Amino acid sequence: xxxxxxxxxxxATRRARITPDKAGLPAYxxxxxxxxxxxxxxxxLAGVSVDYYTRLERGNLSGVSEEVLEAxxxxxxxxxxxxxxxxxxxxxxNASGVARSRARRTPAPTLRPAVQxxxxxxxxxxxxxxxxxxxxxxxxxxxxxxxxxxxxxTEHVAGKPVNTxxxxxxxxxAARAFWGDKADRMAHDAVAILxxxxxxxxxxxxxxxxxxxxxxxxxxxxxxxxxxxxxHHRSGSKVFHHPVVGILELDYEALVLxxxxxxxxxxxxxxxxxxxxxxxxxxxxxxxxxxxxxxxNPANINK
Numbered sequence: 001x002x003x004x005x006x007x008x009x010x011x012a013t014r015r016a017r018i019t020p021d022k023a024g025l026p027a028y029x030x031x032x033x034x035x036x037x038x039x040x041x042x043x044x045l046a047g048v049s050v051d052y053y054t055r056l057e058r059g060n061l062s063g064v065s066e067e068v069l070e071a072x073x074x075x076x077x078x079x080x081x082x083x084x085x086x087x088x089x090x091x092x093x094n095a096s097g098v099a100r101s102r103a104r105r106t107p108a109p110t111l112r113p114a115v116q117x118x119x120x121x122x123x124x125x126x127x128x129x130x131x132x133x134x135x136x137x138x139x140x141x142x143x144x145x146x147x148x149x150x151x152x153x154t155e156h157v158a159g160k161p162v163n164t165x166x167x168x169x170x171x172x173x174a175a176r177a178f179w180g181d182k183a184d185r186m187a188h189d190a191v192a193i194l195x196x197x198x199x200x201x202x203x204x205x206x207x208x209x210x211x212x213x214x215x216x217x218x219x220x221x222x223x224x225x226x227x228x229x230x231x232h233h234r235s236g237s238k239v240f241h242h243p244v245v246g247i248l249e250l251d252y253e254a255l256v257l258x259x260x261x262x263x264x265x266x267x268x269x270x271x272x273x274x275x276x277x278x279x280x281x282x283x284x285x286x287x288x289x290x291x292x293x294x295x296x297n298p299a300n301i302n303k
Contacts, residue, residue: 001202003092004059010085011057013228014076015042045075061093081196085230088199109262111138124284126268132197133207134190135161145287149178149243165190169218180241191224192231244286245279
């Protein structure tokens, strides 16, 4: 990823969304040539010179202090994910050549057997581990059953991890059937997670390749990628339209794995004594049956 270009577009898009009224500034004149704040207005709010802010918005974060970054985040009214992204871009811009070379050579994280055992021990709760590129590196039996449309997708390459962004943008009909009326929201969130990952790991060749493939093959992805939105994925609820058990409304928690930088464990649960709880138990029964049939007849394993 081009860190300067990432910084330039991120700051420009954040500035464009804030009106003078939203920033508490008087809007002098009725013919503003920019949709949001002018550069000089951002500079004033951040307490820096116009020349210095212009340099930052051109993508040059070299030597910028944390105080200036905090002031800039305040001026642009960045949320927590956006602030983290700005600091990630600054760290990348100030990384030494040795650090950049080391980042390029760092092997992709893999799932340790101990983590897989933890997944398998989570009986009754769909769970999986993913990386920042949205590759599903491992799942328990119920997690795989929940995400069966992704594993069955024509875009799932045999021998490679399921990738939720590839499913979302390269198999859009299946994704819309799975996510229902939340499909657009899921698409936006997937891109925002990938954009945040690009700030944390701008030299990740696999991420660059994924973004390149999705940009080439999906107009929706190109449009959303250009928005430069970022998002944290920590907790919330999702609604699944599962082809076997119907609608499942599940809460999720994302747990960072400290020993495995870049990986997080996602666990889904249903509120007890609800239709979703009943559907989840039915899904568990179906998953167990599928596993038993596969054990009896290995030819049934998904390719």
